[in-house]
Amino acid sequence: MLVAGLYAAMSYGLALIYGVLKIINLANAGFLMLGAYVTWWLFTAFHVHPLLAPLAIVPLFFLFGSALERTLVRRVLGAEPIISLLLLFGVWLVLQNLAYVIWTGDTRSIDTPFIDATVSVAGMQLAVPRLYVFAMGVLVLVGLQLFLTRTYLGRAIRATAQDRDAARLVGVDVERVNGIAFGIGIALAGFGGSLLSLLFSFTPDFGRTLSLKSFCIVVLGGLDSIVGVAFGALSLSLAEAFGVRYMPASLQNLISFVVLVVVLIVLPKGIVGTLRALRRG
Amino acid sequence: MLELHELAVAYGDVRVLWDVSLRVERGEIVTLVGANGAGKTTLLRAISRTVPVLAGRIELEGERIDRAPSARVVERGVAHVPEGRRLWPDMNVEDNLRLGSYPRRARVDVEASLEHVFTLFPRVKERRRQVCGTLSGGEQQMVAIGRGLMSKPTILMLDEPSLGLAPIVVSEMFAAVQRINAEGTTVLLVEQNVRQALEIATRGYVIETGRVVGSGTPDELLASDQIKKAYLGL
Numbered sequence: 128m129l130v131a132g133l134y135a136a137m138s139y140g141l142a143l144i145y146g147v148l149k150i151i152n153l154a155n156a157g158f159l160m161l162g163a164y165v166t167w168w169l170f171t172a173f174h175v176h177p178l179l180a181p182l183a184i185v186p187l188f189f190l191f192g193s194a195l196e197r198t199l200v201r202r203v204l205g206a207e208p209i210i211s212l213l214l215l216f217g218v219w220l221v222l223q224n225l226a227y228v229i230w231t232g233d234t235r236s237i238d239t240p241f242i243d244a245t246v247s248v249a250g251m252q253l254a255v256p257r258l259y260v261f262a263m264g265v266l267v268l269v270g271l272q273l274f275l276t277r278t279y280l281g282r283a284i285r286a287t288a289q290d291r292d293a294a295r296l297v298g299v300d301v302e303r304v305n306g307i308a309f310g311i312g313i314a315l316a317g318f319g320g321s322l323l324s325l326l327f328s329f330t331p332d333f334g335r336t337l338s339l340k341s342f343c344i345v346v347l348g349g350l351d352s353i354v355g356v357a358f359g360a361l362s363l364s365l366a367e368a369f370g371v372r373y374m375p376a377s378l379q380n381l382i383s384f385v386v387l388v389v390v391l392i393v394l395p396k397g398i399v400g401t402l403r404a405l406r407r408g
Numbered sequence: 409m410l411e412l413h414e415l416a417v418a419y420g421d422v423r424v425l426w427d428v429s430l431r432v433e434r435g436e437i438v439t440l441v442g443a444n445g446a447g448k449t450t451l452l453r454a455i456s457r458t459v460p461v462l463a464g465r466i467e468l469e470g471e472r473i474d475r476a477p478s479a480r481v482v483e484r485g486v487a488h489v490p491e492g493r494r495l496w497p498d499m500n501v502e503d504n505l506r507l508g509s510y511p512r513r514a515r516v517d518v519e520a521s522l523e524h525v526f527t528l529f530p531r532v533k534e535r536r537r538q539v540c541g542t543l544s545g546g547e548q549q550m551v552a553i554g555r556g557l558m559s560k561p562t563i564l565m566l567d568e569p570s571l572g573l574a575p576i577v578v579s580e581m582f583a584a585v586q587r588i589n590a591e592g593t594t595v596l597l598v599e600q601n602v603r604q605a606l607e608i609a610t611r612g613y614v615i616e617t618g619r620v621v622g623s624g625t626p627d628e629l630l631a632s633d634q635i636k637k638a639y640l641g642l
Binding site (some may be wrong): 283292403 | 441456478479482483487488490494495496497503506507508510511515523541555558559
């Protein structure tokens, strides 16, 4: 269940980008991978503790994301979905191949005493990195939620996601909001990747399966709701935790896709979307 | 304070407005009347810069705004309350209103503006914590007008505020518009409810298939055969 924090952290960005720009960030896996590599690289080359890496990754990825939106993504907004899917798939491939060139295809992992530390809570041995990642997942949730509900910029982001034209009419510069939302989405992916590097070893191909799980989570939670994402992450991790008790562990990944198909058929708006529709009557 | 000179607007190849010239003076309520599809909504959208202007000029207190970004127009004091209200359905009433004060000029006074809106529409105050999707049509319209007022506009543009409302609520709405105007806000009103709109207006323009075909005081317009036949069913 602790893995829920990880699932959530790597999915928030996807939901935010979809909510505001209405495009699916297929490059999400690439930025997860990049976040993991940058964390590893800072650690091996500069002895930066992996827990400090996000301090560099978050602002850098934010700037990179905004720049990417301004130069490339902006041109395909409003076009048919396939165009932005292809563009971001292309970005993913470029990132992946860059990683092969820079860091080769060897499997990397981060090894510090922190990674192997455990604590016992109520008689259970818990891995410290897992607890940490879970706490971070919750922290980012709370932080994002406060940002989106309490600040003018955050409210402008929500307003743009719910009705672009209405946002424009109260004076929101929606083009700027696009850039900021994409930047935050990429920064969250980088942060998620940095957290992942604490738990898994990785190659430039890293993030593929996890990103598919992210898609499952955002569909489950509703594509544009941060709380929904946290809820989706929790549901999926619980489903997996129970699932492995009754079936071979190798089938664990199957669970998310079964959940995905079932949700798409039964609750096509996701859990949060369905609740909202009910609340509106 | 607001002047349009030979304004032309097109959506792609479809021309919607031809050579529209009109003028709104400070303190007025100017109403635009005309059939569905005449281009009234497009006219307001051109002023709020949410559709591109093909040719002509829009001047606000002598400054051209026809190439300005929409955010700049709001900052300069033009609020556009769109047709269909366009509230953010998943935000509560108060959040919708507070975002109306997005322009920097308006942010410092957000609490005072909120009180002002609540005085104007006490029912909105009762519903402040409710999600907008759950409100009645009339309440939503009040929130939409309130959101427009939150930007502390000098000119408030209302697009069909009475659309889809019960007659009693419609009268309330027109009374509110009059009160807003009496408090010093200039109003540009688009309405299908021609008679009631002209009753509160200082002047009116008639728009047909994208052109201004008539203008005058409410009395002149109500007396003209053109208006009588087309809009009042007399």
